[in-house]
Structures are given as C-alpha cells and as structure tokens.
Amino acid sequence: MPSLPRPSPLASHWTLDPSRVFLNHGSFGATPRVVLDEQSRWRGLLEAEPVAFFVEKHEGVMDEVRRALAGFVQCDAKDLALIPNASTGVATVAANLALQPGDEILISAHEYPACQNSLRKVAGRAGASVTYATIPFPIAGPDEVVRAYMDAVTSRTRLALVSHVTSPTGLVLPVERLVRELAARGVETLVDGAHAPGMVPVNLRDLGAAYYTANCHKWICSPKGSAFLWVRPDKQTGFRPLVLSNNAEKPKHGRSQFLTEFDYQGTSDYTSAYSIPKAIEFMGREIGSALGAGGVGHEGWRAIMRHNHELCLRGRDVICRKLGIEPAAPDAMIGSICTMVLPSHDAGRQARLAARPSKYHDALQDALLERHRIQVPVWGLAGSSARFVRISAQVYNDIGQYEYLAEALAAELEIERGM
Ligand SMILES: Cc1ncc(COP(=O)(O)O)c(C=O)c1O
Structure with missing residues (x-):
C-alpha cells in the first residue's frame, strides 16, 4: 500500500x-467537529427535560433555524419547512399533487433515483405517467438542457422535476431559465436542490419555482438529517407533510x-x-x-464556493x-462535483466487467476502495453502458488526492483490460 496523499490542513x-x-x-x-459538538449540546438540553423541551422550546428553535436558513437561501422564513432530507421533500410534493388520469410529470434520467421512485408511485396510483x-x-x-425539457413538454404536463445540480452527472442545470420557460408553458417546477446550498448561490425569491427542496447535510455541512422544503406561498394552503402529528387539527x-x-x-431527534x-x-x-475571506459570513461562503469549484476543475x-x-461538460456547468466518462472497453469486456459483484455501484469502485483506500463513486445512467467517476471537492480535500486517484484509475483500468 503506497503512502496516502494528505488532505488539506482544513481537514x-x-x-x-x-x-x-x-x-x-x-x-x-x-460535518465539522464543532457542528457535531453543537448537535450534542442540543441533545443535552433536550434530554435534560424532554417534555418541557418539546412543549416549550422546539417551535421557537425551529423558528430561529428558519431565520438563519432564510438568509442563506434568500427567502421568507415562513415559507420554509424543515424536513430530514431531500428525498422526503420530493415525496412530500408528490403526495400533495392532485393528479388526474393522463397527467404527466416531466423529469430526466439525471434525476436522483429515490425522487424518480416517489413520482412514479404517485403517478401510477393516479393513472398519470412520468415522462423523460x-x-x-x-x-x-x-441550452441543451432547456431544449430537452421544452421538447418533452406536452399539454398534459403538470409538473417538472429538475435538479439544481444533478447527482449522477454533477451538472449545474440552468434552473432559472427552466422555471421561467416551463411556467410560460403553464408547467410548475419542483427544483431538487439536494446539492445546491453551499455549492452554488441559491436565491429562492428570485427563482420563483413552485417548490424547492434541498439538503443542508451536504454542502452546508450540517448534521445528517437536516434539509428543507420551500413552498411558494400560493401553494401552501392545504399543503401537508407526509406524517400528521397531534398538532395537525x-x-x-x-x-x-x-x-x-x-x-x-x-x-x-430534531437536533x-x-x-x-x-x-x-x-x-x-x-x-x-x-480561505482569505476576511471573516464575514457571506463573503466566507463565496470564498468556499469559489475554492471548491476551482479545486474540482x-x-x-x-x-x-x-x-x-x-x-x-463546460466549466460553467460544474460546481464542486464533477463527473467524467471513463474510457470504454469493447462491448464484451464491458459486459463481463459489469457483471462483477459490487458492494457499491461498480466493482471498480470497490477496487479503488480496497486497493487504494479511495472513496469515490463509479456509476452510470440507466439505459447506457458508459461508466462515470464523480469527484467531489470540499475544503478538506487537496489536489494531491486527485493526482493519486488519477494514478489509481489508470492502474485499475489497465488491470481491467487484461480481464
Ligand atoms: C440530486 C439529489 N436529490 C436527492 C438526493 C437525496 O438526498 P437524501 O438522501 O438526503 O434524501 C440526492 C442525494 O445524493 C441527490 O443528489
């Protein structure tokens, strides 16, 4: 085992x-250590007197969280629901749709599988369909993204799901243009911003989508299980969570x-x-x-986004x-994740390699982990045999780690050529 490249000092x-x-x-x-410490502090306060905490404190704390988050994603705090994750956000919107038989929900193969599953479930129940x-x-x-969505809109399209940053292909999509042009065709948009806050600037007020859900546990680096669903005010009446509590009535x-x-x-555990x-x-x-931003929060975030984008490229x-x-993809469609298409093998070898068992998505990912100790996803898109590797760049990473990955990929692809 060669010695491993160091992460950045911020690690x-x-x-x-x-x-x-x-x-x-x-x-x-x-999640950074101090944020995990903050979560432990909240757990301590909650566990000291759980009943009083839930009855007297919980809502007020949620309001404070909303205020901080609203400043970060540029919206009114009252329009933000705090939820555990973006999968729940999409499932919640799906459950609130009043679909009729024949209606269509427009998505693309670049959407996250869990979100596609939720939409297919509600569409199937209503006699509606998911189109691509x-x-x-x-x-x-x-332009190719806008054209693809516009070409697929029909008079039956009720909602479009668009990732702000796509998961398998790491593309920053032109959500502002898509929301605007879909609205001009009478189609509402649900933006899946799972990766966006903390990676790219988010301004929900200007965007004007019907719904926007995102994770905070990805690029804001808050603890796992922290996310939000923003619902445009005209859509809030009668819009309900998946689970109703005692407070519902x-x-x-x-x-x-x-x-x-x-x-x-x-x-x-709402901590x-x-x-x-x-x-x-x-x-x-x-x-x-x-990173040299002078200690002011929003400037600091701009510096993080710039740094991660440049490191990623x-x-x-x-x-x-x-x-x-x-x-x-062009640089302007990259944030701080980037997907590359790996060199292909001939069809027979590619099929043999694809049949190998994997704990992850592709046995190449297992090999990178087991032989080189690199955690990086190798996957593809449904319906295509092309294989992708997707890198992430966070402030704790260093360029030497990508050089090491490049060597490891070259070595593993060479081994595959002999299989
Ligand atoms: C675009 C996109 N949407 C949704 C999700 C789901 O996030 P979660 O598992 O936190 O619900 C992910 C996770 O990677 C994602 O990349």
Missing part, C-alpha cells in the same frame, strides 16, 4: 478517517398551519435541524476566513489528462 476540522482518501463529499456530506426529457451527457452547454393563533404541521411530525445555524456560521466565518483536469479523456 483537522472534520472527523474523517485519515486512512481513507475521501473524495465523495457529495453523497452524504461530512433527454439531456445528453457529455453535454455542450445549458389544532390551529395555532398567529402561526400558519403550514408551519404548525411541518415543525412537528412526531417524536424524533440536526437545530444545528444548521452553527454550520452556516462556522463554515462562513472560520473556514471562509481560513483542477482535479478533473488531472484525471482527464492521465486517462486521455475530455471533460464531459
């Missing part, structure tokens, strides 16, 4: 295993039913949500100033050069 703020080269921030995020816009990959530019004076129902959906403000503040101030270039491949 000391995280608890990541130093015996792994962690290049997959994108899948589940990773064909976004090419590799892709030349955002108890309207509260001066508080919308939307917040009353979403803020409490049964006994759970990951409580810790969102700390993550926003710590990353923006401490990490941002370590440098990492991509190192890998593309080593493998002799071309980038799959």
